[in-house]
Structures are given as C-alpha cells and as structure tokens.
Amino acid sequence: MKMKPEKNQVTWGITIFVMCVCLMLAYYVIFDGKTIAKNLGNIVDSLSGIIIGIVLAFILIPLMEGIEHRILIPIYKKRGIDVSMAISADKKKRSQMRKISILITMAIFLFMAYSLFRVIIPQLVSSIREIANNLPIYIKNVDDYSNLFLANNPELQQIIDSQLDNYYETLSSYLTQKLLPLLPGNVNTIVRYASRSFISGIKIVFDLVVGFIVAIYVLNSKERFTTRGKKMAYAVLKEDAANELISGFRFVNYTFQGFIGGKLVDSLIIGVICYIGCMMLKIPYPVLISVIVGVTNIIPFFGPYIGGGMGALILVLISPVKALVFLIFVIVLQQFDGNILGPTILGNSTGLSSFWVIFAITLFGGLWGVVGWLVGVPIFAVFYALVSRITNVLLTRRGLSVQTNEYTDLAYIENGEYKLLSDKNNTKHNARKNTSAFKKLFHFNLNVKKNNKKSNDTKK
Known part of the structure; x- marks a missing residue:
C-alpha cells in the first residue's frame, strides 16, 4: 500500500527545509562573511566578461531600438513588409532588420570608442604632461597674485602661502611620481608594468572581447530572454503574483534605462557644450576640463559641483582670472542643464525628490564608491516605489484613501x-x-x- 503525504505535511516539510537553509546562510554570513565575500568576488571576477557584455547591451538597447523604430521600420513599411512584434509578422525580415540595427549600433559604439582613444585620450595625456612640466611657472603665477592682493596683510599672506606650498607639493609629487610614469612615452615604465601585469592585461583583453560578443548576443535575443522569463513566472507563480512580478521588472527596466541612458546623453551634451564654451572663452586645456565636467556630470546633484571645483583648481594654477571666468561659465551651464536640458532628457524617470536623491547618493556612494553614485538613485527609486506600492495595498485593504x-x-x-x-x-x-x-x-x-x-x- 502506497503512502501518499498530505498537503499540509508537504507544506510543513518545505517550510522546515527553507528555514534550515536560511539559518545556515545566516550562520555563514555572520561568522564566515569574509570567505563568502571572497567567493562571491571570485565568481564575479570569473564572469566579468559576461557582466561587461550585459551592461554594454543594456546601455546600447535604447540606441538600437531608436534605429529600428525611427529608421528601419519606416523603410520596411514603405516596401510593404510587416516587421512588427505581431505573430503574423515576417520573421525572416524582422531578423534581418535586427541584424542591420545591431550592425549600425556596434559600428557607432566602435567609432565612439576609437574617437575616445585616438583623439581625446592623447590630448588628455598631453595636457597632464604639460601641467606637470609647467607646474613651477604656475606656482609663481599664483604667488604673484597672492602677493598683489595680500600685500597689506602679511599674516594672512603667510598662512595662505603655507597652505599653497603644501597643496603644490602634494600635487607635484602625485603628477611626477604616480601619474606621469603611467602615461605613454616612458619606455622603461611601460616595459616594467607590462612585464608585471602581462597576464592581467591578457585577461582584460579577453573580457572585453567576450563582453563585445555577449553584448551582440543579448541585443539579438533580448525578446527571447523576456519571453522565457514571463513563461517561467506564470509557470511557478499564481497569475496575480506573476503579473505583479512582471510589472515590477518593467518598472525596474524603465527606471534604470531612463535614468542611466538619459544621464549619459545629458553628460555627453554638457561636455560638448563645455568644450565649445572653453574654446570661445580661450580657457586653457579645454579638452581636459570638458572631459572632467562631462564625466562628473553623470553623478546626480553633486557632479556639477565636483567638476566645476576640479576645473577651477587646475585653472587657479595657470590664471586665477581664467578660473573665475570658468566658474561663472560652469554655473550658467549647470543652470541650463538643471532647468532645461536635464528635465527634457530625463523627465521624471525616478520620481524622487531632491532630499531622497541626496540620501541615495550618500548611502550608496559610501557603500560602493563611484558606482554607487551612479546606480544609487535608480536603485533607491525602485525601493521607494516598492514601499509606496505596499503602503497603497495595505491602505486599500483597510478601506482608506491612497491619495497623499x-x-x-x-x-x-x-x-x-x-x-x-x-x-x-x-x-x-x-x-x-x-x-x-x-x-x-x-x-x-x-x-x-x-x-x-x-x-x-x-x-x-
């Protein structure tokens, strides 16, 4: 006679098993957390190529979809070919259109990468090397300006001179001992570093190649991944739970793509405008300063102040007057970005107030550093939306209003x-x-x- 367990027995068995697993995980996290972190680091390091490919594909998806919807689909429709997402669409033509859009997307990406390494980076290296070589002249210029304005206050001048000496000494040692040896042109240093990190260099190249291939595969099969994810959700969960899960993933995708993609485009435009403005105002090292302003602009809220401060510190060494002109220009530029350009590109992709943006940047920046500054806002936006959703559900069950x-x-x-x-x-x-x-x-x-x-x- 076969013994068939009751439903309650199976439920209790699964519950006890899950509780035991959770207790074991909690024990190892509390008492052996370093080993777990090390193992997770090894896993992430082994999958770095795939992670690079997924991140690259995630960044390039808006560009590929824009090429498809605004260029290729209208061309195919004029020729009487249905390439929509419908089941009855011409699958061969749609596959052909996807391959063409991926080819154009990756060509644009490679062109931008080539422009970065062929045009911008050599100018950055040249600017840094020139600043390091002319540092004594710049120090003398600042001393002359300080002597001119502080001639009637020798005590204050002495304090400022001592602080400037410390600042110049630190900057000079950093440029000459740490940064300059890493720049191209020093054969001995290149050979030494190449011999030390030959294996790591090969791994970086391998990860980049794997990432490029994975990005192409993800771009080509992104609908297949989402379709299988929906299928698994409805197979494992109830309809309401599956609907909520799929809706949550849509919101996460919308938040991250809208914020990160919009921030990258916004920062690129700000960097180009900054370069044009620096050229018109005849500010020294326009490429270096524009790259600093554009890159730091990716950081929400604090980024413009960091970029403006770093650019002004560089220009103070050369000409305090130019530094003041640059600060005024950056303030005007950031007002344009914060009130016109940023809202036009980003819209309300996160739905967070300024206080929660500062909170998210501070929290995740302290946890993950520069990466936390970038992804902290969309992560907190998702958490904020989840809490709001749970709150509204509980209020609705009690028959109360959900209007704030x-x-x-x-x-x-x-x-x-x-x-x-x-x-x-x-x-x-x-x-x-x-x-x-x-x-x-x-x-x-x-x-x-x-x-x-x-x-x-x-x-x-």
Missing part, C-alpha cells in the same frame, strides 16, 4: 471619517484622546512597578 494629499491636513481617522486639523474641535478632541491614552499608559506602568515592588518585598 488627503493626509496633509489630517488630525485623525475615526470610523473611516477623516478629521482635519483646520477644525479646532477635531484638534482639541485628538489632543484629549492622546492625553487620556498617555495617562492610561502611565498609570499602567506605575501599577506594574508597584506590583513588582510588593512581590519583591513579600519574597524578602
């Missing part, structure tokens, strides 16, 4: 009725209720203490 504005002037809720602070009777009544509740709690605690004291005295 209805809680602005709220005093309390009684029997489903909203009592407002604007009504003085409600405010007084609410105060009396709170006072009486506090008194009851206070007297209860006193009675508990008295009873405990009596019992202790009786025992004695």
Whole structure:
C-alpha cells in the first residue's frame, strides 16, 4: 500500500527545509562573511566578461531600438513588409532588420570608442604632461597674485602661502611620481608594468572581447530572454503574483534605462557644450576640463559641483582670472542643464525628490564608491516605489484613501471619517484622546512597578 503525504505535511516539510537553509546562510554570513565575500568576488571576477557584455547591451538597447523604430521600420513599411512584434509578422525580415540595427549600433559604439582613444585620450595625456612640466611657472603665477592682493596683510599672506606650498607639493609629487610614469612615452615604465601585469592585461583583453560578443548576443535575443522569463513566472507563480512580478521588472527596466541612458546623453551634451564654451572663452586645456565636467556630470546633484571645483583648481594654477571666468561659465551651464536640458532628457524617470536623491547618493556612494553614485538613485527609486506600492495595498485593504494629499491636513481617522486639523474641535478632541491614552499608559506602568515592588518585598 502506497503512502501518499498530505498537503499540509508537504507544506510543513518545505517550510522546515527553507528555514534550515536560511539559518545556515545566516550562520555563514555572520561568522564566515569574509570567505563568502571572497567567493562571491571570485565568481564575479570569473564572469566579468559576461557582466561587461550585459551592461554594454543594456546601455546600447535604447540606441538600437531608436534605429529600428525611427529608421528601419519606416523603410520596411514603405516596401510593404510587416516587421512588427505581431505573430503574423515576417520573421525572416524582422531578423534581418535586427541584424542591420545591431550592425549600425556596434559600428557607432566602435567609432565612439576609437574617437575616445585616438583623439581625446592623447590630448588628455598631453595636457597632464604639460601641467606637470609647467607646474613651477604656475606656482609663481599664483604667488604673484597672492602677493598683489595680500600685500597689506602679511599674516594672512603667510598662512595662505603655507597652505599653497603644501597643496603644490602634494600635487607635484602625485603628477611626477604616480601619474606621469603611467602615461605613454616612458619606455622603461611601460616595459616594467607590462612585464608585471602581462597576464592581467591578457585577461582584460579577453573580457572585453567576450563582453563585445555577449553584448551582440543579448541585443539579438533580448525578446527571447523576456519571453522565457514571463513563461517561467506564470509557470511557478499564481497569475496575480506573476503579473505583479512582471510589472515590477518593467518598472525596474524603465527606471534604470531612463535614468542611466538619459544621464549619459545629458553628460555627453554638457561636455560638448563645455568644450565649445572653453574654446570661445580661450580657457586653457579645454579638452581636459570638458572631459572632467562631462564625466562628473553623470553623478546626480553633486557632479556639477565636483567638476566645476576640479576645473577651477587646475585653472587657479595657470590664471586665477581664467578660473573665475570658468566658474561663472560652469554655473550658467549647470543652470541650463538643471532647468532645461536635464528635465527634457530625463523627465521624471525616478520620481524622487531632491532630499531622497541626496540620501541615495550618500548611502550608496559610501557603500560602493563611484558606482554607487551612479546606480544609487535608480536603485533607491525602485525601493521607494516598492514601499509606496505596499503602503497603497495595505491602505486599500483597510478601506482608506491612497491619495497623499488627503493626509496633509489630517488630525485623525475615526470610523473611516477623516478629521482635519483646520477644525479646532477635531484638534482639541485628538489632543484629549492622546492625553487620556498617555495617562492610561502611565498609570499602567506605575501599577506594574508597584506590583513588582510588593512581590519583591513579600519574597524578602
């Protein structure tokens, strides 16, 4: 006779198994966390090529979709070919269109990478080398300006000169001992570093090649991945739970693509405008300063101040007047970015207020560094949306309103009725209720203490 377990027994068995696994994981995380972190680091390092490919594909998906929807699909429609996502669409022609869009996308990406390494990086290297070689001249220029403005205050001048000497010494040692040896042109240094990191260099090249191939595969098969994910969700979960899960992933994708993609485009435009402005204002090292401003602009909120401050520090060495002109120009540029360009490109992709943006940057920047500055805002936006969703569901179950504005002037809720602070009777009544509740709690605690004291005295 075959014994068939009951449904409750199977449920309890699965629950006990999951609890045991969670307890084991908690034990190892608490008492052996370094080993787990090391193993996770090894896993991430072994999959670095695939991770690079997925990240690259995620960044290039908007470009590929833009090429498809705005260029290729209209061309195919004029020729009477259906290449939509419908089941009845011409699959061969759609596959052909996808390959063409991937080819154009990767060609644009390679062209931008070539331009970066062929045009921008040599100019950056040249600017850094020129700053390092002319550093004594720049120090003398700043000393002359400080002597001119502080001639009538020798004590303040002495303090500023000592601080500037420390700053110049630190900058000079960094440029001459750490940065310059890494720049192209020093044969001995190149040979030494190449001999030390030959294997790591091969691994980097291998990861980049693998990442490039994986990016092409992900771009070509992104609909297949999403389709299989939906299939698994509906196979494992109930319909409502699967719908919520798929909707959540759509929101995550929308938030990350809208924010990161928009930030990259916004920063590229700001960098180009900064370069044009520096050329018109005849500011030294326009490429170096524009790259600094464009790259730091990716960081939300704090990025413009970091880029402007770094550029001004470089220009102070050369000409304080040019540094002041640059600061004024950067302030105007960031006002244009914050009020016109940024909202046009990004819109309200995160839905966070300025306070939560600062909070997310501070939190995730402290945890993950520069990467946290970039991805912290969309991650917190997803968490914020999840909390808002759970809050609205709980309020709906209790028959309460989910509109935030209805809680602005709220005093309390009684029997489903909203009592407002604007009504003085409600405010007084609410105060009396709170006072009486506090008194009851206070007297209860006193009675508990008295009873405990009596019992202790009786025992004695």
